[in-house]
Amino acid sequence: MSNAEITERLEEAIELMELLDVNSFKINAYRKLIQSIEADSRQIQSLSSEEISASFSKGMSLVLQSLVEQGTFAELSEMEKEIPFGVRTMLRINGIGPKKIRTLWKDAGIESLPKLKEACIASQVSQLKGFGEKIQQGILDGIAFLETVHGRLLMHKADKLADKLESDWEKSGISGGIRTGDFAMHSETFSGLDFLFPLEKRNQMKDWFGENPSFKLIEENSGPFHLRFWNETEEFNVCLHFAGKEDFEKTRFMLETEKGHWVKASQAGIPLYSEWKKTGNNADLYSNLGWPAVPAELRNGTFEWSPEFPEKVKNLINYKDLKGCLHNHSTWSDGKNSIRQMADWCINQGWDYFGIADHSQTARYANGLNEDRVFSQWAEIDALNTEFGQNFRILKGIESDILGDGSLDYTDDILSQFDYVVASVHSIMKMDIRTATSRIIKAVENPFTSILGHCSGRILLKRSGYPLDYEKVIDACTANHVAIELNAHPSRLDMDWQNLARAIDKGAIIAINPDAHEDAGMAYMQHGVWMARKAGAPKELVLNAFNRQGLIQFLQLKNKSIA
DNA sequence: GCCGTTTTCGGCCCGACTGTTTTCAGTCG
Structure with missing residues (x-):
């Protein structure tokens, strides 16, 4: 278990302790432990138990040893048994914290976001002690916001998840995939992790994901050239795209270009689409059109087809x-x-x-x-x-x-x-x-x-x-x-x-x-x-x-x- | 959970704001 995985488990434990209203100073002790692990240049798993005891307090040394050996520790497993996953997801709602969620769970028996939404719509939540109309509305607004961001990822988180997947694939002898989509366009947030593979890898990839229980195939979004998976534990999409040798660069360009780029080109009378179909690779595409190359992060219809663009792109910050x-x-x-x-x-x-x-x-x-x-x-x-x-x-x-x-x-x-x-x-x-x-x-x-x-x-x-x-x-x-x-x-x-x-x-x-x-x-x-x-x-x-x-x-x- | 003490428990910490209340608990940055 790497240091990052250890701190991740500790953060889960803190979340659960907050829900159970554990002494805040105890929770603080766990927070401090995370900080000291992050500040430590050594990998905890490579330390002997003596070295762990010498570096951390008595109680925390036991926690760390258990994490390294078993991936969990007694108190954490107990709490995981006690608190339903749906209750934990309520922590993401802005404006309500562990105490209020505890009331919703223990006093009203609400154990998931959909149930909570129903109860708010039925005006049951505002009747609870410590709740009122405004908090109920705040919860509804919070859930609506969560629905819009469900499954989306921050760019640095997407990078980390992709690093992990790629290293797992490498261990299984899988190669030939490239990151595409939001990765290439450097989108503010990602709809998921997009990869492009040679077509002949499709069966191999399907098998790999089939053997990995944390991923579920989304049939309706999959086809001969796509496989979409949903990771239930960490709540993110992986979309694998497949293309033959002939179409590889062409497909890649399509995946790394937002609709606005095509629309603006068409409005400006630039035959981007027909040239893309003909050229088949983006190295020649723009020069054939008489335009400077447009890097993927700029292909979004903002300013790339304006008369000033050729001059502007030269001076862009790097x-x-x-x-x-x-x-x-x-x-x-x-x-x-x-x-x-x-x-x-x-x-x-x-x-x-x-x-x-x-x-x-x-x-x-x-x-x-x-x-x-x-x-x-x-x-x-x-x-x-x-x-x-x-x-x-x-x-x-x-x-x-x-x-x-x-x-x-x-x-x-x-x-x-x-x-x-x-x-x-x-x-x-x-x-x-x-x-x-x-x-x-x-x-x-x-x-x-x-x-x-x-x-x-x-x-x-x-x-x-x-x-x-x-x-x-x-x-x-x-x-x-x-x-x-x-x-x-x-x-x-x-x-x-x-x-x-x-x-x-x-x-x-x-x-x-x-x-x-x-x-x-x-x-x-x-x-x-x-x-x-x-x-x-x-x-x-x-x-x-x-x-x-x-x-x-x-x-x-x-x-x-x-x- | 950790710490330090005329040590074995009590204190640790952070103030403003909000929405509940009718004096304060909960949440946030």
Whole structure:
């Protein structure tokens, strides 16, 4: 059992303990265990029992040993027997937590999402103690949202699942498949895992899945050139596509192109479809049409058939253009790595600077920094910068909470001393479009705000975020020299690329930020670059592609003493 | 579950907001 599998089992255990109302400090102990496993460079399964006992507390050592040997531990198996799977799925509903779910389960006998939905529609839930009309409606809204995201995957999760499948296939001697569909198009979220195989592999693949009990064949979505499977335990689709040698590239192009790309081409009088049928491979397709090649992530009908496209595609941001990133967390707040470790990761990328923007004082839950701790952090950064010399620079930022009224949570005096300020919303997320927009605009108009962080507050597949009047927010950002963050974390990707395209048309400056809580989290910059490309971001508008001097000049526009 | 104590149990932790209530439990970031 790998460390990742161990922490996954521990997370399951935590979920179940919350439902059973186990002492929260005990649950916390399990959370801390997960953190220490993640921070440990060793594989637990390769340690002797003595080494495990020496590294973890007594109780947790027993849990880990049992996990390594049996894949579970006594308390977890007990809880799994006690709690129906359907009850656990209720935890995904926003706005209700373990206590309320426990009431629904124990007092009302509701054990699945469909049953819960029925009970809400019949107004039975609002009659329960501690529930009312609003909570009942919130549950219905939550279930409706879950229905729209059912079976969808975040891009980094899809990658992990695909890695696992491919390694299992390799062990079974299966080769020749390639990732396609959402993988190639770098879709915001995935409808499933798409693979394309040579046609002669069809029977072999069908047999492999037939022997794997966690996958169920979906007959109605399968045919001679497709096999679709549903993984019931982890709730995701796998779609295998098959094509003969002649059609392989042609099929691949079809799978990696959204409808909008075809429609826009046809509207512009470009014979894409007939050329695709004739050419059969995408290497020659665009040159035959007299267009520059369109990479899969851009084939979605947004801007690729415009007269400006040939010029625009040449200037699009690429990963290699990046020179640093500005929204990251360290052990000073809720990150896993020290400032130095984070900076070292950036140096290894060949980057020019690293910006730290830990949580501000309102974010107590995330160990946000009060004024005194801000000063201590600056002292640490000054010392590191002296050591690094001119070759590399750590910038002093902060992710300052946008309070309910749109103000930031430090005095102007403190705000002015940061090199830059990322202003973000973390609380009071239930707002109508007017209130939310004016709150955000007030934060953008703050003379010390440099970057507007994850502007919608959405968490992909989990919550939709508050509504915003994007025209007004974008205009406020350009008027106030505030860069718009493209939060590159795969569960945020916020501002979304469609609205970002509008911002780019207005000349807004984009800051691609990983919101990293550990050094490896900065690798999500790649996901941000894909989204920026979808939005048509040229490198001239991406703050992270500015050289250090250019970056500092931009930040100096906002009343900063940075030099 | 862990920790540290004039140790064998009590404290550990985080405040704002919401929707229930009619003083507070539950949820969230």
